[in-house]
Amino acid sequence: MVRTDRPRRPWILGLVIVLITAGVAAALITSEESGTGASDVGDRADAADQPAGPDRAEASPARCEPTESNPGGTNNYIPDAPEADSLGSGFVIQGIVRTAEGCRPLDGVRIQVWLATESGGEQDNRASTFTDSEGRYRLETDPTIPQFGEPNIHVGYDDSGYREVFIRRVVDLEDTRAKIDLNLARGG
Amino acid sequence: MAAGLTAVVVVPVGLALSDGHLASGPPALVLSTAAAALAVSALALQPLLAGSHRISWHRALGGAALALVLVHIGGLFLVEVDDTLFAMSPDGPTRARMALIGTLALIAVVILGVARARLPMSGPTWRILHAFLATLAIVLGFGHALLTDGALDGPGTAVLLGFGAAAVLAVAGAYVARARRARRAGSG
Helix, strand or coil, rough: CCCCCCCCHHHHHHHHHHHHHHHHHHHCCCCCCCCCCCEEEEEEEEECCCCCCCCCCHHHCCCCCCCCCCCCCCCCCCCCEEEEECCCCEEEEEEEEEEEECECCCCEEEEEEEECCCEEEEEEEEEEEEECCCCCEEEECCCEEECCCCCEEEEEEEECCCEEEEEECCCCCCCCCCCCCCCEECCC | CHHHHHEEEEEHHHHHHHCCCHHCCCCCHHHHHHHHHHHHHHHHHHHHHHHCCCHHHHHHHHHHHHHHHHHHHHHHHCCCHHHHHHHHCCCCCCHHHHHHHHHHHHHHHHHHHCCHHHHCHHHHHHHHHHHHHHHHHHHHHHHHHHCCCCCCCHHHHHHHHHHHHHHHHHHHHHHHHHHHHHHHHHHC
């Protein structure tokens, strides 16, 4: 093979490099940082000082768009998580469950939560909790840890009466609580 | 020299394995994390070997780097199949997309190296393509590690930035050195 110090067809090589670079850039730009629909729901407020509950504006929203499941929401889901008020301490997951039609708080609805913490992976660390008369649920856990690159929380509803919802949300390592509201729609 | 080499190998894996995200992690997660941290060291050293006369070492370490990346991915499958498949899906987070494309680039680099004599391309074309894909694998691999919470945070971030920048510069240096060597061989 004859070796020169320049490619034989530099424009073809240049085109290949430009196309690969553009393809990689497009693939990265079109991705979502934490995965599709996985918004950051955590904050660093002192959960002990601020018990779960909506502020006044949140208690009466003008509209309640149905909460949609997002990709990855069912990851590691095992049906019928055991009922529990606590999975440890140091991190609070809370929210309000409402009807999508009419925005009414739902009382006695079972919400399932699962996440990885220092005490176990997502399949070990799961609980069912129920909403109160104002539609609020609250679960205290050990802080979530990033076994798969980012701390994330799963919340699901799959009982009869409303359409099932499975969502995956993320938090930051320093967060101490997460707020995840659900608006449940009938049918489906 | 030996102390520096040891540091390049030991520091990333030491930092990664001492992080709290492995607290409740199964052995497969520890293995996966260790393999990924060792791959960081391998990718950092590869361009230095490419620029030296130790091409047989460069080839061996290239194969080892790819094997470590595959062990990393395999370990994640053993930890949680759902999360691994989700990460590799179109809905996965940006860091996972970087890892996926970076792995493909690394596979392409290794194939180019193994099949060099049988490929219908000139020496300069091969060198440019090999260097381009190696740079892509390094940038995306280190980018993946930087965006990943847990294993190499804090001082690990500084290590990744330093190693990554050095590796990219070393690719350019290796390309220049190899091209000069080829020109001398051609004119001699």
